[in-house]
Amino acid sequence: MQLLQPGLGLMFWTLVVFLIVLFILRRYAWRPILQALDQRQAAIDEALKAAERTRQEMANLKSEHEALLQQARQERIAILGEANRAKERIIAEAREKAAAEAARLMEEARRDIENRKMEALVDLKNQIGNMVVDVAEKVLRHQLANREEQEELIRKLTAELTRN
């Protein structure tokens, strides 16, 4: 059976061809290809790890950011509350001060008015006194034209003075 008898020649050539293919491909094909595959695998692993790290960092950043925002919000509320209170206090104080000032002004005005009134009264009195004196002088001048009457009057006045 020719079919089932391995021939030395063909076996020899098969061996030669296979070994040539094996050594050439091992050196010029499999080694570079397998190296490239390993490199790519390493690069992909590295990239995935880096992505995971970045994601983690982003998450951390985000939570930090959130916390910061929350804090800022609270601070804003606190500041606003503080401002509100300050405003009210200032307004109250201002109102009080204004009231006090008004009272003071009123008091001053009152005093002034009083003083002016007194001054006016004194002035009035003086004027009235002067006028009375003038009138009295005129009356006296007129009435004391004669001697008896002068004496009469001195008497009367003296009487009065003494009575006082």
Next chain:
Amino acid sequence: MCKCALVVLLFPLLSLGAGGNAAPVSSDQAAPAGKDKKFNAGDMIMHHITDSHEWHFLTIKKKDGSEWHATIYLPVILYTPGEGWSAFSYHKLHKAGSYKGYALDSHHKIIRTDGKHFYDFSLTKNVAQLLLSMVLMIALFVSVARRYQRQGIAAPRGLQAAVEVIIVFIRDQVARPLLGHRADRYLPYLLTLFFFIWINNLLGLLPGAANVTGNISVTATLALLTFILMMTGSKRDFWLHMFSPPGVPAAVLPILVPIEFLSNVVLKPFALLIRLFANMLAGHLIILSFMSIIFLFAAMSLAAGIGASIFSVAFSVFVYLLELLVAVLQAYIFTILSALFISETGATHSHDHEHVPATVETKH
């Protein structure tokens, strides 16, 4: 012993070819005789599946009855101990019938006219195709490797992507699970083996091409290489387990040890060579048989021939498609079994635990 086993194994496959071969009248030989030679299916099939010193593509029958052959005559290289080498074109032998002390017998086999023993290192049709496949493989994979060197770790494209899937598969599904830390050492062999078998299987399916992997010399050589790697990579544990299996009564040893030796050392690589050879041969035999049916029926009547051709072509196409699958499947099986056998002989396992092999235990 080997040959007997082969014949028994292949008997169902070969009955077709061998049966027809009883009266060997080669078409080439009968050519001058002329026009009413009968179609001999067995002869045609044998002619297609056996190696030859010429690459015959087609025969054109001229009107005057003579035939024109589109044939490449291949170099014949012969060595006779004592006489030395002689190399010449097969054309000379074919034309003259004998040349430089060599002649052709009725089977187109080269013989020495003085009957001396000689060795045939001719570049036959199978060798020519092996050389073609060598050029093809080197061109293909070196160009793919260049792509990797040029583009670094960029995503693979085109042919590179197609090849890469298979390389990664062999590495991650065959070499690494079976060979573990030794995977890198054997990976170039396994990759070359897989692609060598697959590409030659596919080339063998081309019309006019030689069915290289359906030739027992080729599969025997590949199995021999795996056998050499099995032996060179074998560890003390492998031989120890075989010749003094732990926990086996001494009385059983005379039976067990030869069986173990045969199955582990001889039959495993032998099964490799038979499996690939028989699978690739079978597909071709079936396709050629279907083709023969057309001519056998056509010899009876034209209508029968046309009817048979519809049936035959349909089945041939089906088998051909099946062969495409078998081509890759057998390459994969040869590769994974080689890896498995190499891993088995090279496995080291301690005897502390109860015989748990480092690798999958299989019976083939």
